[in-house]
Each structure stands twice: as C-alpha cells, then as structure tokens.
C-alpha cells in the first residue's frame with residue numbers, strides 16, 4: 137500500500153561531508169570549512185558544481201549542491217581523492 141507521507145527522495149539522500157576547496161584544489165571536510173553558504177568556496181568532487189556549506193544549529197553540518205542536484209557518488213569520489221592526496225603526500229615525505 138502506498139503511503140504518501142513517506143518521502144522516498146529524502147530517506148535515500150545521504151549528506152555530503154567532503155568537498156573540494158576551489159582555492160587549493162584539496163579535499164576538505166565540512167568541519168574544516170569556516171564560512172557558511174556559498175562563502176565556503178567549495179565544489180563537488182564528482183560534478184564540480186558549487187557547494188553550499190550548511191552549518192546550522194539543528195541538522196548535522198553538511199554540504200549541499202547549490203543547484204539542488206544530488207550526485208550519486210559525490211562522497212565516494214571525494215574520499216577517493218582524499219586518500220589519493222594522503223598517499224601523494226606520503227610519497228613526498230618518504231623521498232626526504
């Protein structure tokens with residue numbers, strides 16, 4: 137039986153906690169970002185769309201696409217890039 141009060145889109149949506157800093161190109165977590173909204177200067181790792189930092193009082197802090205578009209693998213790609221960045225810095229240290 138169909139229940140209209142269930143919001144399928146909302147229940148399937150996972151919050152985004154990782155983005156790309158547009159100034160440095162590095163992966164940043166929502167807690168590393170100081171500014172709210174578009175001032176966070178971050179973009180999505182998957183579609184490169186602008187992010188809004190949602191750092192309110194009620195909900196857990198997260199990023200949202202400015203376009204309201206939901207990427208399927210935005211979190212996964214950001215984490216992959218973060219791991220890649222960590223390994224790259226590890227190799228730089230190792231060369232010393």
Ligand SMILES: [Zn+2]
Pocket residue numbers: 180181182183184185201206207210
């Ligand atoms: Zn995206």
